[in-house]
Amino acid sequence: MPLRHNILNQQDSQQDRKPVALYTPKQVYAIEKMWFDKGNMSYSLMQQAAWQIAYWVNQNIVAKAYPQLDEQGRPAVDTTALSACVWVGSGNNGGDGWLVAYYLNQLGAKVSVIEVGQASTVDATSAKNQAIQSGVAVYPFAEGQYKADTTDADLYIDALFGIGLDRAPAHDYAEAIAVINEHKRHRSDRLTVISVDIPSGVLAGTGQVFAGCAVKADVTLCLVARKLGLHIKDAVDYSGQVVDIALIPSVLNKSPVAWLHYQAMPLVQRENNTHKGSFGHALIIGGNQVDGSQGMGGATILSAMTAFATGVGKLTVACHSAFHSSLIAGVPNAMSVDLHHTQAVKALIAQSDVIAIGMGLGRDDLSLRLFKEYLQHAVEQDKDLIIDADGLYHLATLADEAPQLIEQLIAHAKQNEVWYTPHSGEAARLLNTEASEVEADRLTALSSLQQQYQGSWLLKGAGSLVMSDQIIYVCAAGNPGMATAGMGDVLSGLAAGLLAQTTLAKSTRSLQQAVMLHAMAGDNLQRTKGTWAVQASDMPQKVGEVFKQLTLA
Secondary structure (H helix, E strand, O other), rough: HHHHHHHHHOOOOOOOOEEEEEEEEHHHHHHHHHHHHHHOOOOHHHHHHHHHHHHHHHHHHHHHHHOOOOOOOEOOOOHHHOOOEEOOOOOOOHHHHHHHHHHHHOOOOOOEEEEOOOOOOHHHHHHHHHHHHOOEEEEEEEHHOOOHHHHHOOEEEOOOOOOOOOOOOOEEEEEHHHHHHHHHHHHOOOEEEEEEOOOOOOOOOOEEEHHHOOOOOEEEEEOOOHHHHOOHHHHHOOOEEEEEEOHHHHHHHOOEEEEEEEEOEEOOOOOOOOHHHHHOEEEEOOOOOOOOOOOOOHHHHHHHHHHHHHHOOHHHHEEEEEHHHHHHHHHHOOOOEEEOOOOHHHHHHHHHOEEEOOOOOOHHHHHHHHHHHHHHHHHOOEEEEEEHHHHHHHHHHHHHHHHHHHHHHHHHHHHEEEEEHHHHHHHHHHHHOHHHHHOOOOOHHHHHHHHHHOEEEOOOOOOOOOEEOEEEEEOOOOHHHHOOOOOOHHHHHHHHHHHHHHOOOHOOOOOHHHHHHHHHHHHHHHHOOHHHHHHHHHHHHHHHHHHHHHEEO
C-alpha cells in the first residue's frame, strides 16, 4: 500500500488557513513548567503525547490506507497490516517514541523499536520498560540487528531528538538519520516518515540543520505548541506536513514569538466615483548604468510593471536615460525622468506618495551620492519609503559616513512607513557581521535590524520573516522557483503600489501583506509553469490575479 502518497494527499490546501501561533523552545519549556507546577506529572504528559500520536497514526494512516467495513457498515481497520519502526534516542523525545511503540502495539500493529540511544531519563526509562513488557521488539542500532526488520516497514517514526538539540548529530545518531533518509529515498512509493515534535537534527528555535544531517519527514506531529523552527530556513525542506497535537491548554496563556501566515488579507472593492489620483503616485528610483557596464534598467521596469498590477494610480520611474526607450516600450503607462537630473527627481519626490529606491541603482560613488541626496529629500518631505537592493548597500555605508542622516531616518520611521527588504547578505552588511551569522539565527538578526533602524523589516529566505509594529510574521507561501533574478524587484514594485493606495485599509497596506501577495503570486505562477520556468517577468500578471482573488464582492 502506498502509505506515503496516501498521507501526502491528505495535506490541506493553504487557502483559507488561519494564522498559526509560533513559539521558541524556551517558551515551550515554560508552558510545560506551568503545567507541572499545577501538580501534573511529566510521565502523564508523555503518555498523553504518545497516545495522541498513536491515535493520529491509526486514524490518518492506517484507517485510510486499509479501509474496511464491518457487518454494520462501520470502518473496521486491520491494523496488523501496518509495520512500524520507531527510532528512539536517549532523552524524553525517545521516551515519547517508546510509548508510541507501546500504544501502536496495543492497537495491533507490528511494531519494533530501533534503539539508537539508551534511555537516560527517569521518564524515558519507564516508557522503555512499559514498551518491552508489552512485547515490543527492540533492536540496538549499534549492533546492526535492525536491518532485516526495517527493510519492508510501512512507517518510520522518528523520536531521536527533541527541541533541546543545539548541535549537529554525531556518531550513531548521524548514521541513523542517514539510514532513515536513505531508506526513504529508495522506497518513496511506500515508506512514510513521521517525526515526533520536530525532525531530528532540526534546531527548533532557528530552523537550522547542520551539514544536511536531519530526518526528512513526510509529517511532523508537533506537540504542545507549534515551533518557530519548523517553518523557517533549512527546516522548510525537512518538516513535511506539520500537524498540531494539542496537549496543554495553558499554551493559550503565552504570547507567541511570531505568527505563521498562509495567505494575504482580503481587499475591499473599489468605489466607482474615483480617478487615477485616488490611488496614489509611486516613484521608483534605480535602474542605473555605471560606466563600463550594461546597466540594470530591467530592475526598475519589473518594479514598474508590478506596481501597475497592484492598481496604483500613477507611477514615475527615475532611471538612467539609456533605459527610457525600453521603459516606454515595456510600461508605456509609466512616466520617466533621468535618474541623474537631481532637481527633476527631487521635484517628483515632493509630488509622490511613496518612494521605492535602490533596485539596480549601482554601488559606485556616484550612486552613493544620488542615494544619499534622494533619501535626505524624501525624509525632509515626509514620504513613505521602501529601501531595497543597492539602497540597502548604501545605507550601511551611510551608517558610518552620515550618522546624522541615519538618525533623521530613524526618527522619520517612527512617524512614516519605512520598509526595508534585505536578504541575508544585505542584512549582514547592515549589522556588520557575516551572512552565515544572520542565517544561524534569522529571528535575532531581524530583531536587531528593527531595533537599530526602526521601521518595518523583511528578511528574505525560506519562510521569509517580517517584523512590523513589534510583531513578527512568517510567510508560509512561496516556492523555490522564486529564487530567480528580478523577484526582489517585483516585490519592491508591489510594495510601492500597495502602499501608495490610501483607499485601502491600513491593515492591507502593510509590508506583511505585500510579502504574502508576492508569495501567493509566485505560487500561482509555479502551478501554471512549473518550478523550473518561474520568471520574474511573468509575475505582474499573477499579482493582478491574486488581487482579483482576494477582492471582496
